Amino acid sequence: MFKVVLIKxxxxxxxxxxxxxxxxxxxxxxxxxxxxxxxxxxxxxxPTGIPEDTLEAVQQYKVALKGPTTTPVGTGHKxxxxxxRKSLELYANxxxxxxxxxxxxxxxNVDLIIVRxxxxxxxxxxxHNQTADVAQALKLITRPGSIRIAKYAFEMAKLYGRKKxxxxxxxxxxxxxxxxxxxxxxxxxxxxxxxxSSDLIVDNTCMQLxxxxxxxxxxxxxxxxxxxxxxxxxxxxxxxxxxxxxNIGDDVAIFESVHGSAPDIAGQGIANPTALLLSSFxxxxxxxxxxxxxxxxKALIETLKDGIKTRDLxxxxxxxxxxxxxxxxxxxx
Ligand code: NAI
Ligand code: MG
Numbered sequence: 468m469f470k471v472v473l474i475k476x477x478x479x480x481x482x483x484x485x486x487x488x489x490x491x492x493x494x495x496x497x498x499x500x501x502x503x504x505x506x507x508x509x510x511x512x513x514p515t516g517i518p519e520d521t522l523e524a525v526q527q528y529k530v531a532l533k534g535p536t537t538t539p540v541g542t543g544h545k546x547x548x549x550x551x552r553k554s555l556e557l558y559a560n561x562x563x564x565x566x567x568x569x570x571x572x573x574x575x576n577v578d579l580i581i582v583r584x585x586x587x588x589x590x591x592x593x594x595h596n597q598t599a600d601v602a603q604a605l606k607l608i609t610r611p612g613s614i615r616i617a618k619y620a621f622e623m624a625k626l627y628g629r630k631k632x633x634x635x636x637x638x639x640x641x642x643x644x645x646x647x648x649x650x651x652x653x654x655x656x657x658x659x660x661x662x663x664s665s666d667l668i669v670d671n672t673c674m675q676l677x678x679x680x681x682x683x684x685x686x687x688x689x690x691x692x693x694x695x696x697x698x699x700x701x702x703x704x705x706x707x708x709x710x711x712x713x714n715i716g717d718d719v720a721i722f723e724s725v726h727g728s729a730p731d732i733a734g735q736g737i738a739n740p741t742a743l744l745l746s747s748f749x750x751x752x753x754x755x756x757x758x759x760x761x762x763x764x765k766a767l768i769e770t771l772k773d774g775i776k777t778r779d780l781x782x783x784x785x786x787x788x789x790x791x792x793x794x795x796x797x798x799x800x
Contacts, residue, residue, distance in 0.1 A: 472524045472531035473500040477507040478728025479738035480534025486740035486790040487747050493794040494763050505547050506536030516547040533723040557714035559619045560585040564700035569771035577703050579683040582620040583693025587612045590690045608644040613651035620687035621659040631684035634666040648689050708779040711745035722750040736785045739777040766796040
């Protein structure tokens, strides 16, 4: 039995987390959930939104599945996710964008993975006013940070049999910072001769992603470009309801959907659990349960092919109907 920390979060979090738990139960996945709190429901007592024991459990068990958590605006509360990322050194944000049958988009065969550096770049919060009218932010890129994200991308590519890894950057303008990122990328690439390595400037990448996304495989990017390009890529395959992600460090990994707590639809039983389920597939691969992942994935694809979809994807199914449809399509191991 594997032990995995489950943080249901708030808003639609508990609804979609319960759906995943039900599907895992039905599929007899050998995981024991260690349930912990984070988000709005604990924010009165814990201004960070994360109680100590939640953080400790994630450190102890190393793997977590997390539902979305609300960040109150204008109250000085930090984002739970930023806190987790920084305190646990989750330096790789991995977001696959893969076309799903039955989910109508402009492209049929997108299958790419965004590997975003999750700590450096302009996200260190090093920002100040020089005068009332001049503000400045620092873009921080380091050799160790760039080497480890490039290594992560190539190792991941190797593990999943991917053929190409591309660095995305703006080294023509940011010659020193993005230049260092790119230099490190090619240094690491030398150790992976079986994988094709290349690079592309970020604006050109965006243009090609919206015209010809099927040519892309694994992309590795500094934080800011990664943030933007990963949302763009999610849009290529159906948007937030189907966009999964993982925040991964050397020691700990937290898997969660890209979308937030969707307060506008919380409690109505209509949330799409697919993004969290796809995140749980990343988690199953991470812990080595590849066959279990394939079995549940097949049931999800059959469900979508049969036209059973939640409203965000143009269907009529409620969360529990969609969940049951997946369970009904699970084959025996
Ligand atoms: P959101 O992603 O929660 O919602 C945007 C729109 O997409 C809404 O109309 C929502 O109903 C819809 N939507 C999102 N997920 C859906 C799903 N699974 N099924 C069906 N429809 C779905 O973004 P928003 O409204 O900007 O943020 C709400 C809260 O979530 C904020 O407090 C924000 O800080 C937080 N947030 C948390 C994240 C996390 O915990 N990882 C990530 C992003 C936002
Ligand atoms: Mg973002």
